Amino acid sequence: DAKTTQPPSMDCAEGRAANLPCNHSTISGNEYVYWYRQIHSQGPQYIIHGLKNNETNEMASLIITEDRKSSTLILPHATLRDTAVYYCIAPNFGNEKLTFGTGTRLTIIP
């Protein structure tokens, strides 16, 4: 799997956009980037994934740089319920086993 690097923690004010960065400089051309989050001790929840185009769904947007060496997950209007650990994952192509690192602990400040 491509090594991913995320800041250990971030704060964001409620109502603002939360931008969570992830570096994956060793990613190969056909490897996707996946984002999950884990609220407290619940099971992780899938958020979004992408290959090279920007992606958006009802939860978030994913911006992948043109060279694919980094990406940013954007929560457009953060709420207190978005406080969680966010994981960026880039498994090898064809690897259907996801490995979760330590992620970024995002705290939404009222």
Add this chain to the structure above:
Amino acid sequence: DADVTQTPRNRITKTGKRIMLECSQTKGHDRMYWYRQDPGLGLQLIYYSFDVKDINKGEISDGYSVSRQAQAKFSLSLESAIPNQTALYFCATSDNRGPFTGELFFGEGSRLTVL
């Protein structure tokens, strides 16, 4: 009701005891996984199964065994529990229809404490 159900949700046991954690799912997925999470750390893959006859070791399978009794059921066993197996355990499933989408569906977790 949850699509992926784990039992028990909490268990305290003693060193040397045999423990089974059970996972059942109603999503109709063929792929099932067991993960372990230690406090403050990410998730480590213990075992995974892509169909009833397919069982594979993950990163940290030593000290664990699994059984895939049916498409919907995947059990994790600790034959002789030890304190460093104290952790939060998660079961997950993924859809086998079409290309892998990377979307795993997790259960609510089973917290195991080994004294």
